[in-house]
Amino acid sequence: MTVAAEGSPPLRMTRARRNALLRSEPVQGFALISPTFLYALILLVLPIMVVIAHSFWTQHYLTIDRTFTLENYRVALTEPIYRDLLWRSLYISLTVSLFTVVLAYPIAYFISFHGGRHKSLWLFLITIPFWTSYLLRVMSWKVILGYNGVLNSGLMGLGIIDEPSTALLYNSSAVIITLTHAWAAFAILPIFVSLEKVDRTLVEAATDLGDGPLRSFLRVTLPLSAPGIISAALIVMIPTVGDYVTPKLVGGKDGVMIANAIQAQFGKAANWPLGAALSVTTMLIVSLMAGATVLIIRTLQRMAR
Amino acid sequence: MRARRFLPGGWLSAYAFLYIVFLYLPVIFLPIFSINTAATPKFPLTGFTLQWYEDLPRTPALLDAAWNSLIVGVSAAILSTVLGILAARSITRYRYPGRRAINGLIMAPLVLPEVIVAISMLLVMLQLGLSLSLFTVVLGHVLVCIPYSMTVLTSGFEGFDRSLEEASADLGESAFGTFRRVTLPMVAPAIISSLLVCFTISLDEFIIAFFLTGTEATLPIYIWGQLRFASKLPGVLALGTLLLVASFLLMTIAEILRRRAARRTQNEGGLYA
Numbered sequence: 001m002t003v004a005a006e007g008s009p010p011l012r013m014t015r016a017r018r019n020a021l022l023r024s025e026p027v028q029g030f031a032l033i034s035p036t037f038l039y040a041l042i043l044l045v046l047p048i049m050v051v052i053a054h055s056f057w058t059q060h061y062l063t064i065d066r067t068f069t070l071e072n073y074r075v076a077l078t079e080p081i082y083r084d085l086l087w088r089s090l091y092i093s094l095t096v097s098l099f100t101v102v103l104a105y106p107i108a109y110f111i112s113f114h115g116g117r118h119k120s121l122w123l124f125l126i127t128i129p130f131w132t133s134y135l136l137r138v139m140s141w142k143v144i145l146g147y148n149g150v151l152n153s154g155l156m157g158l159g160i161i162d163e164p165s166t167a168l169l170y171n172s173s174a175v176i177i178t179l180t181h182a183w184a185a186f187a188i189l190p191i192f193v194s195l196e197k198v199d200r201t202l203v204e205a206a207t208d209l210g211d212g213p214l215r216s217f218l219r220v221t222l223p224l225s226a227p228g229i230i231s232a233a234l235i236v237m238i239p240t241v242g243d244y245v246t247p248k249l250v251g252g253k254d255g256v257m258i259a260n261a262i263q264a265q266f267g268k269a270a271n272w273p274l275g276a277a278l279s280v281t282t283m284l285i286v287s288l289m290a291g292a293t294v295l296i297i298r299t300l301q302r303m304a305r
Numbered sequence: 306m307r308a309r310r311f312l313p314g315g316w317l318s319a320y321a322f323l324y325i326v327f328l329y330l331p332v333i334f335l336p337i338f339s340i341n342t343a344a345t346p347k348f349p350l351t352g353f354t355l356q357w358y359e360d361l362p363r364t365p366a367l368l369d370a371a372w373n374s375l376i377v378g379v380s381a382a383i384l385s386t387v388l389g390i391l392a393a394r395s396i397t398r399y400r401y402p403g404r405r406a407i408n409g410l411i412m413a414p415l416v417l418p419e420v421i422v423a424i425s426m427l428l429v430m431l432q433l434g435l436s437l438s439l440f441t442v443v444l445g446h447v448l449v450c451i452p453y454s455m456t457v458l459t460s461g462f463e464g465f466d467r468s469l470e471e472a473s474a475d476l477g478e479s480a481f482g483t484f485r486r487v488t489l490p491m492v493a494p495a496i497i498s499s500l501l502v503c504f505t506i507s508l509d510e511f512i513i514a515f516f517l518t519g520t521e522a523t524l525p526i527y528i529w530g531q532l533r534f535a536s537k538l539p540g541v542l543a544l545g546t547l548l549l550v551a552s553f554l555l556m557t558i559a560e561i562l563r564r565r566a567a568r569r570t571q572n573e574g575g576l577y578a
Contacts, residue, residue, distance in 0.1 A: 029399025033407055036392035036451060040411050043448045047425030054428060107324050110317040122321075124560055129328050131556040133509035135525050136545045139532065140331040143338065143346045143542075150334055153347035184328060235416055242418020244512055249532070259420040266424050266516075276428070279421045286418075 054276035064272070072277030082261060082278060089258040089282065090289060092172060093241040096179040097233045097293075100187040103180070104232065108191035109221075112198075123192065130185040138249050141178040145169040145250065170252025178246045183239075187232040194228025195221070219304055226301040233297070234290050241286045242279075258282050335549060339542035346538065357543035367544065370527035374508055377439055377523055381446035382503040388447065389454030389499055396455075397462040408455075415452040422449070423516040430517070437519035445513040450503040457502055457559070461495025461566035495566035501559035505552050524548065 055072055058065040076082050111122045129137070144150045145168040152164040168174065198221055206216035244259040251257065258278060265275025338346035342354045361367060396408055414422055426445050427437075435441060469491075473483040511525040518526060528544060531537040 025399050026401030029395045029401040029404065032399065033392050033395035033404075036388040036411055037407050039388055039451070040413070040448070043426060043429075043444060044414060044422070045410070047422075047429040050428050050432065051421075051425045103324070106317060106320050110321045114317060120564070125325065126328065128553060128556060129332050131505055131509075132332060132549045132552045133511070133525060133545070135509070135511045135528060136335060136549060137332060139528075139541070139545065140334050143334050144331055146346075148345050148347045150346065150348060153349075157348055181327065181331060184324075238416050239418050242420045244420045259418065262420055262424060263516075266427065272428065275424065279424060282418070283421060 051276045051279055054273050055280045057273045059271055059273050072273050073281065075274060076277045076281045082258075085256060085258045085261050086282065086285065088172065088256075089241050090285060092175055092179070092257065093237050093243075093286070094289065095176050096183065096240050097187075097236040099176070099180045100183050100236050101191070101229060101232050104184060104187035105191055105229070108188050108195055108228070111188075112192055112195035123189070126188055127185050130182075134182060135245055137182055138178055138246050141174070141181065142169065142250050145174055145177075169250055171254045172251065174250040174252075175243075175246050175255040175257070178250050179240050179243060182246070183236045186235050190231040190235060191225060191228040194225045194231075198224045223301045223304045226297055230294050230297050233293050237290055237293065238286055242282060332549065335542050336546040339539065339546045341539075344536060344539055346542065357539040358547075360540055361543060361547075364540070366522070367527060370522045370524050373439055373521050374524040377442050377446060377514070378504045378507040380443045381450055381507040382500045384443065385447045385450035385454045385503045386458075386496060386499045389451055389458050389503075390496065392451070393455050393458035393462050397459055397465065398467070411455060412452045414449045419449070419512040420516075423513045426513070427516045437517055439518065439521050439523075441517040441519075442514045442523065445517045446503075446507040446510055449510065449513060450506050453502050453506060454499040457499045457563050458492075458495050460563065461492055461498070465491065492566065494562040498559040498563040498566065501555045501562070505555045505559070509548065509552060 054064070056068050056070070058067070058069055058071065076086075107126070111119055111126075115122050142149075146152070147164050147166060147169065149164075149169070151168060152161070155161045156164065202224070203216055203220050206220045207213070211219065241257075242259045242262075243257060244263060247255045247257040247260055262275050262278050262282070265271045265278065269275075334346065337350070339357055340353055340355065341350050342352040342356075343350070392408075392411055396404065423445065426441075426448070430437065430441050430444075470483050470487055473487045474480070478486065509525060510523075511529065514523045514526055515529065522530065524544070528541055531541045
């Protein structure tokens with residue numbers, strides 16, 4: 001292994017043996033990962049292909065007509081209900097990812113730069129609420145924002161309002177608040193990881209060369225943590241676009257999102273191909289939006305330097 | 306030090322404090338209202354009671370759901386940890402082409418909308434003629450648990466010193482003996498941590514179970530069903546509190562074990578680091 005070991009005969013033998021092992025390394029590694037890989041292929045890739053296939057078919061009651069058609073996509077993209085739901089879902093997921101990233105950045109910065117010896121304790125403290133049931137967290141927001149809820153009864157108790165406000169629950173703001181809370185930890189962790197990688201001497205160099213604290217933050221720390229901001233934005237944006245529980249529990253009529261429509265196609269409405277087309281459309285559009293976000297953040301990063 | 310700070314630490318500390326309050330406050334209302342006598346969760350509190358908790362064991366549907374959740378959770382935890390061990394070991398020990406792509410695919414359920422993962426699995430299962438049951442729920446839960454299992458296990462396996470295994474083999478220990486007496490003790494905390502994490506995720510998971518179960522409910526599905534009835538809310542809050550406590554305890558133990566595992570292999574970093 002080491003250069004120094006090369007002369008001695010017994011070690012050279014070990015090296016030959018290790019070389020043989022090295023040659024079969026890809027085979028061994030692949031063999032070891034193949035059960036997990038196959039599992040993901042069969043239960044993730046295959047199902048997604050089946051969904052894509054379905055999106056080009058038609059359903060007649062209980063039978064599926066497998067002639068190729070783009071009709072489902074036409075409905076998904078032009079029917080006002082679906083178009084509105086898609087736009088609203090995109091708007092909500094974009095807003096939520098913006099809020100979570102902006103709110104999370106200072107915390108990640110605080111832990112990374114001021115956390116001292118307690119960094120992992122802080123991270124643990126922040127992640128703990130997120131290991132509790134997502135359903136329960138959404139439910140607690142319903143308890144808070146409801147007509148007879150904590151916020152209304154609290155504000156009335158303090159004499160700030162006279163009668164319960166109905167503006168709190170059952171709209172897209174309630175969905176945005178709940179989702180921002182639900183995804184907070186997912187934004188903090190990637191930003192924290194990228195801040196940890198920021199070379200502290202660079203920040204010091206910037207200061208030594210006369211940059212003020214704000215300037216050195218904007219020109220050194222912030223651009224260097226851009227990869228973390230990108231992954232934080234994506235890790236929040238992509239799953240939230242397809243959220244089902246939050247709009248169902250706190251969204252009311254004005255907060256319905258595309259996932260609720262997708263679910264309806266697989267349940268009551270029983271139109272699998274349309275449900276499939278809606279899923280594929282959602283994924284494609286959110287991927288485009290994610291791509292655009294990456295581009296924008298990268299451009300900003302380059303401009304900041 | 307002076308150079309590092311762009312904002313005074315004091316302001317950031319205050320913000321951090323407020324943020325923690327924002328994170329924990331909503332969750333804390335569940336236990337508060339679960340011991341309140343009033344049937345609707347509002348202030349002012351009316352009085353202390355344990356009645357809602359006492360009613361829980363007297364609900365047969367709830368006990369069935371708890372039993373189902375236990376079966377699903379244990380099966381999903383074992384299966385995903387086994388698959389996670391294989392993958393994490395392969396990723397941390399071997400170099401081969403396509404390694405990153407395969408890793409990306411295995412981690413993908415973490416960032417995909419759960420509804421889409423759930424309905425695609427539902428379609429395939431219906432096409433294959435599998436009848437929906439707790440078994441299909443386990444299959445779905447394993448898929449979403451593997452990424453978490455991988456994260457925990459990779460942090461336990463990384464930095465694992467292979468020379469220890471080689472030394473054991475050179476000293477005449479058999480392959481199985483080496484595994485049992487050298488490898489296993491080193492990685493055992495990470496494995497137990499992964500089991501606990503996966504069990505907790507499965508216990509709390511709703512969407513996939515909602516789509517993939519037949520007639521049998523897990524606890525979150527039971528809760529979902531109860532949410533329609535306003536009068537059942539205190540019972541749901543009590544059950545929710547118990548689930549919160551269970552998740553909290555399991556995850557704390559898992560984190561302690563994961564850190565011990567990471568320390569054994571001299572590797573630092575959080576669950577995601």
